[in-house]
Amino acid sequence: MKRNPKIYRQYQRTFMVGPISLSFITISVVVVLSLLYMSQSSRLLVRNYDFDELEKKKAQIEAETEKFETEVAKLQSITEIQKSQNANKELEKVRKINYLTSTSSLALK
Amino acid sequence: MAGYRTFNIRKRISFLIIFSIFLSLVIMGRLFYLQIVKHDYYTAVAQDQYYKNSDLPAKRGEIYVKDNYADSGKSKIAMNNINDELFADPVMVDNKEEASEKISSIIGLSKEEVLDKLNHPSSPRYVKIKEGLSMEEEAQIKEINLNGLRIAPRPSRYWPEKALMAQVIGFVNKTGTAQYGVEQAFDSILKGKPGKLKAERDAMGTIIATGNNVLIKPVDGDSLVLTIDKNVQATTEEILKNSVEKHGADSGSVLVMDPNTGGIIAMASYFLNEPELDLNNYYEIEDYRFFDNLNLRQYEPGSVFKVITMAAGLDSGKIKPEDTFNDSQYIVVGGNKIYNADRKKHGTVSMSYILEQSLNLGTAYIQGKLGEEDFFNYLTKTFGFGMKTGIEFDFEDGGKVYGPNEVNDHTYATMSFGQSIAVTPLQMSSAVSVIANGGNLVRPKIIESFMRQGIKEEKKETEIIKRAISEEAAKEVTKMMINTIEKGHGKQAKVSGYKVAGKTGTAQVPVPGGYDPNKTIGSFVGFAPATNPRFVIYTKIDNPKDVEWAESSAAPVFHDVLENLLMYYNIPPDDN
Known part of the structure; x- marks a missing residue:
């Protein structure tokens, strides 16, 4: 049976690329890949600067923490307490403790 | 003619070709020289531009002391600080x-x-x-x-308590060199190990994280927790200072030790007219003599040493507690007379009375019973005199104990009551701790624990060197020392409500050819509560001007220090 040429056509496709087109495609692929690589590298470098900034901030916070610790230690020192005692007279000298002695198991009033 | 012209053109072209080849060869040769021959050199120069080496300093370990009033039970005595410096362009x-x-x-x-x-x-x-x-x-x-104004952070060391226990702690100068005390003795542990960073940097000096970087991390120093209690130390220093100034003495020292662990609870030294040794302003101190820790310096102790002679005699079995001795005012040893301090004849006396009344003849008698060899062995091998105690400070004196054949019999007899022998307050405290804790020689220590990398606490164990004397001998000497306080020369040391064991000692000061007739050193050693000793206290007042005897100089210091300790640690009375 003969096929109806109107509804069915058999194409033989042959894709032919010339040397110039081939060069163009190759160069385009290389350029695109290069751009991709450069953008990734740049992003990484930007992250590097962010990281560096964070490191500096961390060092700054650590330094401030140390300063605060020093201030706390200074304020809790015996010299400072005595100085504030002289100014405010809030503290009382420790008095001798009176120990109760009893053979009874009941607490004394 | 046409042939000639053709030849001329060919000549020129040939010349150009040869010249080009020659130029290329020169360029290639130069490139070869720069890139191949001088490769290493230019690589190094390039690396030098974009690779930077930095030292990463290690954090110095901090020093803590015990503090009953702090939530954590300790507080910092030496710490790291950022010292901001204001400078101008x-x-x-x-x-x-x-x-x-x-x-x-x-x-x-x-x-x-x-x-x-x-x-x-x-x-x-x-x-x-x-x-x-x-x-x-x-x-x-x-x-x-x-x-034009700038503030720059400078790492430094800070001592929040300033002059408190300055001789014990020492300091670190601006170049990072540790001097004196714990800072120097433990410098290798405290300073840690610095690190290094070799990193690729950009034009602004920022490190390139993806670069070929080499990092050796710094190892921070370990921190230390001392056995010393800050508040006890502060009160002890104040008591000592007041006493030295009151008596116009040259100097003084006080040592408080836990007899069961060897832990030093307080260690104070004071020189008359000593300037304030604020460690934060160490560069203003002109005389570094004031940093000397007198508790580690040897001297002739005098009669406090009698407790050791008594302990040796009882432990050896050569004398018994119930023995008696006939005190006949003086004895002759090696052709020389030995008198009691009061130059009196006491008649027949008990062993306890020898300590109560501090009889030189009594202890010379005990030494004679022991013999020089045994006496020497007790002093050195049993109680550790004549050698360093082994406390973590390296700069303690070892003292001096003469061997049996080194000196004459008379000198050996005087050693029994603390003359012709050199000991340190630390050695004496350690030896009396043997009596207080029931007979064990414990190594004194100033480190309670290490904090590795500032986090993990590693406790330092108590080191019992050996059983020095029997428990019975220790008990008997304790009873005699209690009697010394109750009935003898140590009444001023007594704290009401507590059983206190102690002994006074008023020593002469040796000078070339003899002893200085105008100078004395008053000492007192004791422990309390005697029924369950918690503290051994050794006090020393050097050359008091207004009193002669230790009963009036060193004993009151002992009393005040002990009273404070008993209140601070809430120790109930034991004298029922």
Whole structure:
């Protein structure tokens, strides 16, 4: 049976690329890949600067923490307490403790 | 003619070709030289530009002391700090007069002083205005925002208690060298190990994280927790200072030790007219003699040593507690007379009475019963005299104990009551701890624990060196020492409500050819509560001017220190 040429056509496709087109495609692929690589590298470098900034901030916070610790230690020192005692007279000298002695198991009033 | 012209053109072309080839060869040769022959050199130069080496300093370990009033039970006595330094670039300062006025009102220097610094800088673009800015000063300086002013952080060491236990702690100078005390003795543990970073950097100096970097991390130093209690130390120093000044003495020392663990609870030294040894201003101290720790220095102890002779005699079995001795005012040993301090004849006396009344003849008798060899062995092998105690400080004196054949019999007899022998207060405390704890020689220590990398606490164990004397001998000597306080020369040391064991000692001061007739050293050693000893206390007052005997100089110091300890640690009375 003969096929109806109107509804069915058999194409033989042959894709032919010339040397110039081939060069163009190759160069385009290389350029695109290069751009991709450069953008990734740049992003990484930007992250590097962010990281560096964070490191500096961390060092700054650590330094401030140390300063605060020093201030706390200074304020809790015996010299400072005595100085504030002289100014405010809030503290009382420790008095001798009176120990109760009893053979009874009941607490004394 | 056409042939000639063709030949001429060929010649020129040939010449050009040859010249080009020659030029190429020169260029290639140069490239070969630079890239191949000099490869290493230029690689190094290039690396030098974009690779930078940095030292990464290690954090110095901190030093803690015990503190019953702190939530954590300890507080810092030496710590790391960031010391902000205010400096100026005089070239950038717009108006020096105005700047000086603003700065001086903040940092507490006079306007003239600041102006002088700005006008006469140490170098053209840098002059230090003030170091050690407080946080408020720093905030105010930043607020005024003057051109040419900068604040730079400088790591430094800070001692929040300033002069407290200065001789024990020592300091670290600006170059990072540790001097004196714990800072020096434990420098290798405290300082840690610095690190290194070799990193690729960009033009601004920022490290390139993806570069070929080499990092050796710094190892921070370990921190130390001392056995010393801050509050006990502070009160002890105050008591000692008051006593030295009251008696016009040359100097004094007090040592408080836990007889069961060997832990030093307080260690105080004071020289008359000693300047305030604020460790934060160590560079202002002119005489570093004041950093000497007198508890580690040897001297002739006098009659406090009699408790050791008594312990040796009882432990050896050569004398018994119930034995008696006939005191006939003096004895002759090696052709020389030995008298009691009071030059009296006491008749027949008990062993306890020998200590109560501090009879030289009694202890000479005990030494005679022991013999020189046994006596020497007790002093050195049993109680550890004549050698360092092994406390973590390396700079303690070892003392001096003469061997049996080194000196004559008379000298050996005087050793029994603490003359002709050199000991340190630390050695004496350690030896008396043997009596207090029931007979064990315990190594004294100043380190309670190590904090590795500042986090993990590693306790330092108590080291019992050996069983020195029997428990019975220790008990008997304790009873005699209690009697000394109750009935003898140590009444001023007694604390009401507590059983206190102790002994006084008033020693002469040796000078070439004999002893100084005008100088004495008053000592007192004791422990309490005697039924369950918690503290051994050794007090020493050097050359008091207004009193002669230790009963009036060293014993009251012992009393005050002990009273404070019993209150601080809430120790109930044991004298029922």
